[in-house]
Amino acid sequence: MSINKRIQSLLPYLTEIKFSETLTLVGGNFYPKWRVNENRNPLVKIHNGGNNEEGRLLYHFYAEKGQVDIDGLLDYFEETINENLDRERKEDLFKKKVDELKGLFKGNTLTDLENLSMNITEDESEERPGYTQLDDE
Numbered sequence: 001m002s003i004n005k006r007i008q009s010l011l012p013y014l015t016e017i018k019f020s021e022t023l024t025l026v027g028g029n030f031y032p033k034w035r036v037n038e039n040r041n042p043l044v045k046i047h048n049g050g051n052n053e054e055g056r057l058l059y060h061f062y063a064e065k066g067q068v069d070i071d072g073l074l075d076y077f078e079e080t081i082n083e084n085l086d087r088e089r090k091e092d093l094f095k096k097k098v099d100e101l102k103g104l105f106k107g108n109t110l111t112d113l114e115n116l117s118m119n120i121t122e123d124e125s126e127e128r129p130g131y132t133q134l135d136d137e
Contacts, residue, residue, distance in 0.1 A: 006074060013081055015058070022065050026073045029056035034084040043067045044076050 007014060016027040029052055030036065036059055038046050049058035061073050068076075105113060 010074065010078060010081065014077065017070070019070075020065075023062050024065060024068070024070055024073060025060055025062040026070070026077050027058060027060045028077060029054070029058055030080070030084070032057055034080075035087075036080055037083070040079070041068070041072070041076060044073065 001009075007017075010028070013028040013030060014026070015029055016025070018025040018027070027049070032051075032055065034057070036046055036048075043063050045062050047060040047062070049060060052058055061077050063073060104116070108116075
């Protein structure tokens with residue numbers, strides 16, 4: 001992937017990339033309720049720079065020269081964005097499904113609800129990052 005495409009994929013969160021003789025730094029603005037996992041890679045240091053004028057939090061991801069390259073920092077930055085966007089989508093979906101269940105409970109009898117079941121169908125060949133498929137024993 002070209003540098004331009006990589007940077008474009010991280011916008012609007014990415015705000016700066018800096019290089020010096022001793023450090024490589026990637027900075028960006030995240031929403032206040034977003035989480036930043038500081039334990040994923042002990043070589044990557046994270047600094048919370050406080051709120052900007054829009055109320056977002058400025059985070060710097062950095063490493064000493066030679067320990068983590070720019071691609072590693074950008075990967076860490078991108079993973080943080082993706083994890084938070086995924087969590088937000090799940091929260092929104094959860095709220096929607098709770099509303100659907102409320103409608104079911106209002107519109108059905110107790111007998112019907114006692115027989116209510118939910119099934120999640122998945123393509124068994126599809127791999128889901130972060131999940132481990134357990135073998136039936």
